[in-house]
Amino acid sequence: MSEPKKVLIIDDDPDFVSAIGMLFESAGYVVQSAASGREGLQLAKMTQPDLILLDVMMTERTEGFFVLQEMRRSPTLSRTPVIVISSIYTEEPVFRVSPEAGWLPANLFLAKPVDPARLLEEARRLTGQSETVGAQAGGRERL
Numbered sequence: 001m002s003e004p005k006k007v008l009i010i011d012d013d014p015d016f017v018s019a020i021g022m023l024f025e026s027a028g029y030v031v032q033s034a035a036s037g038r039e040g041l042q043l044a045k046m047t048q049p050d051l052i053l054l055d056v057m058m059t060e061r062t063e064g065f066f067v068l069q070e071m072r073r074s075p076t077l078s079r080t081p082v083i084v085i086s087s088i089y090t091e092e093p094v095f096r097v098s099p100e101a102g103w104l105p106a107n108l109f110l111a112k113p114v115d116p117a118r119l120l121e122e123a124r125r126l127t128g129q130s131e132t133v134g135a136q137a138g139g140r141e142r143l
């Protein structure tokens with residue numbers, strides 16, 4: 001049996017962190033969290049997560065963007081998959097960023113509120129986590 005994948009949630013909203021943390025734990029992931037970009041960057045360098053979920057607007061309005069750029073400059077984090085989950089991003093063309101754009105080197109951008117089933121599906125895809133590990137996320141509730 002393979003070792004569980006580690007996910008790091010970097011977000012200053014404790015309710016969001018708690019809800020997403022429970023979702024990932026129920027799916028068999030080991031969850032860590034940080035309430036600021038600086039704390040998250042330090043924790044990521046120390047623990048080497050398999051996936052990072054990153055908010056944009058924390059202490060500063062664009063904190064997540066700078067954290068993401070710093071991660072991509074770090075030899076130990078440059079290849080770690082990052083999903084940016086933010087209320088400033090929309091699925092509509094108003095503010096939509098393609099990972100291929102290069103200036104925001106995330107693997108995926110998702111808008112809050114996020115669909116838990118889609119988030120888990122994307123996390124499994126990016127980490128190679130088997131869907132048979134842990135429980136299935138049910139319903140269409142958004143977190």
